Each structure stands twice: as C-alpha cells, then as structure tokens.
Amino acid sequence: MSDASLQTLAPTTETRPILGGETTVTLTSAATLAALGIQVAPLGSASVDAGAGDPVAFFPITGGTAGDAPGITQILHEGSGLALSTHAGTIELTDFRIDTLFGTIAGDVAVNGYTVPNVALFSLGADGATLTLTPIVAQTVGGVLGAPAVTPDVVIGLADTFPSTGPDVVLLPHESDTQPFVGGETLVTLTSAPVLASLGIEVGLTGSAGLDASGAFPVADFPVTGGTAGLGESLVILHQGSGLTLSNAAGSLDFADFIVDTKDSAIYANVSVYGQLSGNIAVFEIGQDATLTLTPFVADLANQVFGTTAITAEVPIGTAAPMPELFIA
Known part of the structure; x- marks a missing residue:
C-alpha cells in the first residue's frame, strides 16, 4: 500500500478532557415503579437522596471528553449505576456514558447476572434532560421484571449533568x-x-x-x-x-x-x-x-x-x- x-x-x-463532576437524576417515575412492585437501588459509587419529593440519584462523573463540535461530548460514570428488581428478577444498569451524538445514555446491562456491554439504555428528550428507556431496555424490563406497563413512553426521570474540565476539580472520597x-x-x-x-x-x-x-x-x-x-x-x-x-x-x-x-x-x-x-x-x-x-x-x-x-x-x-x-x- x-x-x-x-x-x-x-x-x-478541539476537545477538552473532563476531570470530574456529577450527574443528578430526579426519579420522577419512583411512585409509578413502586406501584408496579419495582424497587430501585443505587450501585457502586451512586447514591440516592430519598428526602422530600421525588428521590434524586447522584452519579459521580469519572472522566470524558468535552468538545464544541456537535456530538463530540462524552461523559463517563464508571463504577456506578442503578438496580431495578422485583420478585421475578433483577436488572442492573451500570457505567453510564452520556453520548451527545446519538442523544442517549449507554451502559452495561446485567440481567440476573448475565451482562451485555455498551447498550443504549436511555433516550434523552429534546430538552436534553428527559429520560425514557430505549425500546430494547423497556422490553427487557417488562419481560424480566414482569412489568409490561414500563414502556419507552414512560418518563423515568430528569437528568442534569455538571462536568468539570478545570484543574480545580475536587475528587470526592467515593471517587478514589x-x-x-x-x-x-x-x-x-x-x-x-x-x-x-x-x-x-x-x-x-x-x-x-x-x-x-x-x-x-x-x-x-x-x-x-x-x-x-x-x-x-x-x-x-x-x-x-x-x-x-x-x-x-x-x-x-x-x-x-x-x-x-x-x-x-x-x-x-x-x-x-x-x-x-x-x-x-x-x-x-x-x-x-x-x-x-x-x-x-x-x-x-x-x-x-x-x-x-x-x-x-x-x-x-x-x-x-x-x-x-x-x-x-
């Protein structure tokens, strides 16, 4: 050749590395999921504040890339996630990656211990905040957890992300x-x-x-x-x-x-x-x-x-x- x-x-x-920060998700679907018998629990370094109003999940940003061109920005949340479970089974969604090119949040899916990597888990709405399950994940939730009422039309929550590209980023203890x-x-x-x-x-x-x-x-x-x-x-x-x-x-x-x-x-x-x-x-x-x-x-x-x-x-x-x-x- x-x-x-x-x-x-x-x-x-032009790109800039993302050094840390946090993504929050207000779980507006908590009451709906609870009515269906679905329990939601944080995994790894994630945490949930179940105070007044809808619970809020916190996911540490562990790295990524920020860019000015459309679709360049990727935000990583390695080592954290959410578990959805009923008496019928458990689904774990972990290692979230916010993908601005496709308007999705990708990650790994573990169904009763069997893991499939790099799956588009959530779709981001036109506002960049509204989260709905992708069709394949909604179908999986319905089948594994016995909850067919969970469809891609059900809003799971509202996301807000706060990535830091500056050298003054504070690394929290749970991010170590x-x-x-x-x-x-x-x-x-x-x-x-x-x-x-x-x-x-x-x-x-x-x-x-x-x-x-x-x-x-x-x-x-x-x-x-x-x-x-x-x-x-x-x-x-x-x-x-x-x-x-x-x-x-x-x-x-x-x-x-x-x-x-x-x-x-x-x-x-x-x-x-x-x-x-x-x-x-x-x-x-x-x-x-x-x-x-x-x-x-x-x-x-x-x-x-x-x-x-x-x-x-x-x-x-x-x-x-x-x-x-x-x-x-």
Whole structure:
C-alpha cells in the first residue's frame, strides 16, 4: 500500500478532557415503579437522596471528553449505576456514558447476572434532560421484571449533568477508585495494510489522527481525549474527533471516535456505511498481545460493502498500544 493512500481526510476538532463532576437524576417515575412492585437501588459509587419529593440519584462523573463540535461530548460514570428488581428478577444498569451524538445514555446491562456491554439504555428528550428507556431496555424490563406497563413512553426521570474540565476539580472520597485521563495517544500498527491493498481497499485517517509510514507497517496515531482508569486494569479510553476510513470503488466504511474498553476487551466506534451514520457498535475485539480483529458483524459488513469474502473475524487488522495520561491533582 502506498503512503499516499494513508492520509488525514478531515480537520481536527478541539476537545477538552473532563476531570470530574456529577450527574443528578430526579426519579420522577419512583411512585409509578413502586406501584408496579419495582424497587430501585443505587450501585457502586451512586447514591440516592430519598428526602422530600421525588428521590434524586447522584452519579459521580469519572472522566470524558468535552468538545464544541456537535456530538463530540462524552461523559463517563464508571463504577456506578442503578438496580431495578422485583420478585421475578433483577436488572442492573451500570457505567453510564452520556453520548451527545446519538442523544442517549449507554451502559452495561446485567440481567440476573448475565451482562451485555455498551447498550443504549436511555433516550434523552429534546430538552436534553428527559429520560425514557430505549425500546430494547423497556422490553427487557417488562419481560424480566414482569412489568409490561414500563414502556419507552414512560418518563423515568430528569437528568442534569455538571462536568468539570478545570484543574480545580475536587475528587470526592467515593471517587478514589477511578482517575480521569487527560491526554496521551493510542498507536495502531496496521499489519493488515498489504492485505487490504491487495483487495483494492484504501485506508484513510480522519480528524486528528496521524500516520508514521517509516517502518515495515504504517502506524496510525489516535490522540486520547479523555477517559477513566478504574480498578485493576479496567480502562475506558476516548478518542473523540479522529478515526479511520476504509474504501474502494464499491463503497466505504468509516470508524470514528474510538472507545477502547479493556473490561470488555473491545473497541467501539461510531460507524458510517456509505457515508451514513449507523450507530455506535463494537468494531474490534482485543485479543492476546493487543491484537485487533474485526468483530464478526463488522467483518460481514465489510465484505458486503467491498464486494469480497476475504475479510473475516480471524484476520488480524493490527496491534494496539494505548498510552493514556492520568490526571495528577
């Protein structure tokens, strides 16, 4: 693959790392849920004030990215969440990520102990505050908890978020298990470059991504724009405003705003097909020695777009080397 086929295709976007803060959710649905026999309890570092009026849930902000461009801002709440339970079962919603691009709050869903990561849990209303369950989660709540009256039309609560990007952020004691990222980079050695070139597929870099083509394989550089370091080796690393595009005469696939999630050994991205934004999905699986392979869904999608059968989930795309920088108070 020639150096000319690997290039930056779009201007960079200004971003600022989010260092802390808090998101509050006034649970206006508390009385409705209680009438259905559904109990609501905080998880992890979350807390609930059940004083006068509707109860208010508090979720510490553990990191993220703030940006002036539409959809760039992502706000992380790692290590906290809510549990919904009845005599029939329990659903845990954790590690909330406010996604301003899609107007959703994503997170992990655990149903009676079985976890599905990176699910769109709540839809944000036009006011940016009203929370309703997404159809798939509402259906899950209805089925698992025996509460079909909980639909996507039921307002769960009102959210208000207070992220801080300043160095004077105060880290509360219950936030000590996490640290925000303030910069750094993730390097991806594109060992698949010759294979993709043989298939007539060109690779382009978008936004603030850079390229070093001096070695045996090209190395793409994606700036870290924020994130959270959690317990053990649990990392969520954001790369807002940069990405990768694959294209040939038949079509194109764009992967932008990578999220490296070591807890789930996956890399998520905002995926566009033929230039149309499709959603935020798992695009790479992180294997042994940080080897990246396409998820089965994305491998099948790439074959459809590029008119080939040679791209499989077993073909290594590259190797990743995340090097995020921690915030030092």
